Amino acid sequence: MLALHQTALGGPEVLRLTEVPRPAPGPGEVLVAVHAAGLNPTDFKHRAHSIFLPPPPMTLGWDVSGTVVETGVGVTLFRLGDEVFGMLPYPCGAGSHAEYVTGPARAFAAKPAGVDHVQAAALPLAALTAWQALVDTADLRAGQRVLIHAAAGGVGHLAVQIAKERGAHVTGTASAAKHDFLREIGVDVCIDYRTEDFTDTEQRYDVVLDAIGGETATRSVGVLRPGGILVSLVPDAEDTQATAEKAQVRAVTLLVEHDQAGIRAVARLADRGKLRAHVSGTFPLAEGARAHALGETGHTTGKLVITVR
Structure with missing residues (x-):
């Protein structure tokens, strides 16, 4: 072959x-x-x-x-x-x-x-990552608020759709040129990471999904409510963990796993036109x-x- x-x-x-x-x-x-x-x-x-x-x-x-x-x-x-x-x-x-x-x-x-x-x-890989982060790990529920970094990326744009299907309010970061796309897939609030500081807000989130890592992950701790969770797709730095502990929030790093229950859930969403x-x-x-x-x-x-x- x-x-x-x-x-x-x-x-x-x-x-x-x-x-x-x-x-x-x-x-x-x-x-x-x-x-x-x-x-x-x-x-x-x-x-x-x-x-x-x-x-x-x-x-x-x-x-x-x-x-x-x-x-x-x-x-x-x-x-x-x-x-x-x-x-x-x-x-x-x-x-x-x-x-x-x-x-x-x-x-x-x-x-x-x-x-x-x-x-x-x-x-599969991107949708399973989003599902395992938001559903299995964060237990995202209706009415909660989630911040998704790199929301127009492979994992990000599927995470947006999964979050909306679960009834969450979604804020997404991406360049301004991609904001129309983000709105089309359901993002409620768009942040231009090039010109706006996502921490410059009184808003506090239940969940942050981070595909960037480094300083972005560490700074994301500050926008979580007490008891909230940061799910990072990039190996976490020690300072992120330390910052999370002081803020009384949880910070975890996810490595996607093959998972038949998860891929069947993805298939059901795709079959219903809720995930594309x-x-x-x-x-x-x-x-x-x-x-x-x-x-x-x-x-x-x-x-x-x-x-x-």
Whole structure:
């Protein structure tokens, strides 16, 4: 099979369309013919620095939407021909930027019939991150107030939709050029991070979702009400924890997990039209390096997707 493969760490230029062995499903696994695979910032970071993965050679990609073409021993959830989508186990289950990929059957859910493969591939990692942050961790409820940093980003714009579906009041930060988009997806109050200080307010939030880290995370503690929670997607600094303890709020760092209950919840929202990824660009597998280069600019809205079939 063909895969977007790398044998060294570095910039997008290290990615090559390469013929590699097609994997076979082990016990409890399915082999999926990939139709489309989402691209996330973690792909850029792992391509350049490996982070959680062993050194190259490797094929990246955690998001996947496709068709089950083979099942391993013990799989009861899916049959050949089923259309599925999901997130491979993060961080060590990468490999969806290829024509075929294997993964645990319970990392997948049935793809909603009304959602195409590109849209389905854009959802899993980012939507699961948002769901696990807002629902599983923060227990966001109707009437609560949430501040979402980088609200037009991959995780951010899906977190906005999940928060609104749960009845929360949403404030989102993004550049002014993206405020119309934020309003379209339900943001109640938009903050231009380039010209406005999000701490310059009397407003206090029940939840802050932070995808930026560093000083932004630490300063976010100050806008939480007592008993509120900061969920950061970037490893927290000691000063953030110390600041949170003094302010009597909770600060946690989330690392997304593959989660069948979560991906089924995402599927239900998508099936009802309550959760939709904004796909700002698609690229064939052979042009995966170009997708990486665009994504690394940090200026895209929503998600980029690699198409395979």
